[in-house]
Amino acid sequence: MIVGVVRCECMLFSAHSLKEKRSVIQSILRKATNGHNLSASEVNFQDAWQRTELAFACVGTAKTAVERELARALSLIDFKTEIERTNTFYEWF
Template sequence: MVVGVMKLDLHLHAPQNLKEKRGAVKRIVGRCRERFPVSVAEVGSQDLWQRTEVGFCMVATSEADIQAVFSHIEDEIDRLALADVLHRDTEFLHYS
């Protein structure tokens, strides 16, 4: 069993206030939850208008399976055109 954790630091394009930011983050998080087998939440930069950190977690049988899903998540965020990925941190925990 492998647990994969990914944190994305995102720059949001349009928000002019925190209410607009919440709407954009909600759309990104909702889309990822419905399309991918991951747990996802906003985990940082809640008080900044155009920045956010979003965390993802997934359990699978191999690291390659998780890497593929994480890569698709980044592609989906690019397709939504609401934010740019500034930084990605990924960690894997292996259990036998």
């Protein structure tokens, strides 16, 4: 069994309120988990308007399958213009 976790710090430069920030984040989290073997959550900076840390976790039998799921989740962030990924940290168990 392989468990992969990726945490990424992100900036939302155009967010002017927590409501705007949450709408972008909820969209990413919903798309990441919808129909995929993945868990996702905002894990830090919940009260900051323009900063967030998102975490994605996946469990599988092969590391390549887990890496593919995590990369797909990160690509959702990369294709959004409202959010920019700054730091990314991988953990394997």
